[in-house]
Amino acid sequence: MNTGTGPGAITPDGSPVEFYLLLDADDEAEVIASAVPAGASLLELGSGVGRVTHALLAKGLSVVAVDESAEMLAHVRGAETVQARVQELDLGRRFDGVVLASFLLNTPDDGLRRAFLAACARHVAPGGSVLVQWQPYETHERWAPGMGRTTGPIGIVMDRVERVEPHLFSATMRYTHGERAWTQSFESRQFTDEELAAELGTAGLVRDRFLTEDRTWLRAVPAGQ
Template identity: 40%
Template sequence: MDATREPHFTGTGPGSQTHDGCSVELYRRARYAGEIDHLRSHFLAGTSVLDLGCGTGLLAHRLLDFGCTVTGVDNSAEMLAHVSDRVRRIHADIERLDLGERFDVVLLPSGLINHADATVRRAFIAAAARHVAPHGQLILQCQDAHWLRTAALGPLSRSSELSIDVTALARATVDGIEQVRMTLRYVMGDDAWTHAFALVPLDEAEIAALLRDHGFDAPVALDDARRWFAAKPRR
């Protein structure tokens, strides 16, 4: 494994991979599928948004369509190269980010809160706390804890453009914390990629405790699946 990669993450396939195993070409080809359309009321025109881990801009570009002012942060320069120049692009690690600015909304998508390393999880939320305005909110997306605990090998998702399969799966307790290690295989046309990663299932009470420790009020679910939550800074 490349020594520059995080120990929990690897990736293979056409094009380059980021240090957390994400394939830039796969993300570049991905199409927006309505991921944040149900959150539109939180992203009114003129809202300043800090998109943490923006990748190639899948959500950032939709936020522009909403009329938001968007700052996108990613630690992959190759990912950022595919983000619109209408987005203010910041090449940096989330956990060390300190822009000295505050935003109406800090967005932490993609289940980043489920990172396998507790220190990194806390650093992500601390970065959000540094950048959210007193009147603003953190909006985060978590992984489905039940699915992480029960997922099995085999097909995960099928569409006319992309198929996803779970090709490796292991569960263990590390330092007293439940951890899931998984490899997904993505196929798009004649091309295939893999992404191996480790995550921790977090129940809502655990997410609430993490947010509380960093100065946020109790999170409020924004969808029926309870995958998206909003939390305001405690006053």
């Protein structure tokens, strides 16, 4: 794997830049836009190459895109970009919506997870919302090698999955485009809804509602709002 610069680079979390440049937005932009006012200001944490950023801009939303990878941010167009680690971010500004996608909530590192949520809380405006993408408890139970999807020349398939602790999973995804292939390994912590509420509570946030039928997107708001 190439860990240098340019489209072939691999970011610190193992994301292959070249592959993410091939992907179009799924329904993420629609989900996010449905949960904020028209023309809202958004802080997108972990924007990557702008796959969702560009779709949000097309919907008339104002986006500040944050990522720790300069290689990823180099491909974002039309949005203000900030290269920073999410857990350390403090822009001194607040937004109508803060987006924490890419299942960052499921990191097994308790301190890191709570730092992500704290960053969300300190950037959300009064009356605003935090939009979180996570892997629900039941989703982990369905994980198995071979599951995934193929759309045209692009394949995203779980190559390996292992339950290393009762509620901690280790997995490897295999990405393909024609003859090219990439792998990305990660760990994911499994939470019940009650544990999710407790994690949100560490940052003074409460779940307002789930935004999708599969429960992978939720809207959280500051407690007391």
